[in-house]
Amino acid sequence: MLIAKVILAAGQSSRFNGCKLTADLGAGQTMIEHGVNILQALDSSPVFVVTGAWHKEVKNILVNNKNIKLIENKQWDKGLGDSIATATKAILENQQPDGILFILADQVELTTKHLSELVTNFKRHPSRWCANYGERLGVPVIFPKVDLSRLSDLTTDKGAQHLLRCTDEEVNTINLKCASLDIDTQAQLNDFLNKTR
Known part of the structure; x- marks a missing residue:
């Protein structure tokens, strides 16, 4: 069963006052690399990264990563729906997956274990599966x-x-309260880093 894996990373992150995707999460890992790494650990299929406002910055960070396909959404300012549509169209040009897994680049508490639980449930019962934040x-x-x-x-x-x-x-769900944390501001990032030190 083929599940395409997508990181949505096209937004401007205006409240962050800069490119949060290149922010250091510790241990020399940036935010965008964290998302790539947890998806790559699921299986050997490529990770699709939807870029937009910070395309060049993300491309530079991921230049040495293998098995990644960048999808630049030049209309990123239209919002998340447009990025999802852009990713889906690009994937369907090359493959016919049984499903598509989407994560946000700034969901810094997500782990491969969380995603693996979602994938395992989907493979047992192919339908909509998502996180329940409570x-x-x-x-x-x-x-x-x-x-x-x-x-x-x-x-x-x-x-x-x-x-x-x-x-x-x-629509089926797994309880995943940690998925509700996404980093929008410098203060949120600092809180996360202080909590994980």
Whole structure:
């Protein structure tokens, strides 16, 4: 079963006052490298990285990483939905996956173990699988083949949230409160670093 793996990393990170994707998380690992590493540890298939506002910076950081495919979304300012659509179209040009796994580049507490649980459940029962933060549902998420044409047509800046809330397809979840942490500001990054030291 082929599950394409995507990191969404196209946003401007305006509240961070700079490129958070190249921020050091410790042990010489940047934020974008953390996302790449946890996805690469799942299996040997390539990791797709959707870039945008900070394309050159991300490209420079990942220049020596193997088995990565950069997808530049030149319309990144249209929002998350456009990045999801851009990634889905690019993947479907080259392969026909059974599903697509999406994570956000700034979900710094995610581990390969978390993603592996999601993948294992999807393989047992191919349908929508996502994280349950306790108060809402969100990424990481795996969308099955039946959703891929819908993902290709997304335009909203809300991403694919409506697909997790609607009832026309089954939505399954794993409890993953740590996935609710994404880094938007320098203060949040400092809090995370202080907590992990």
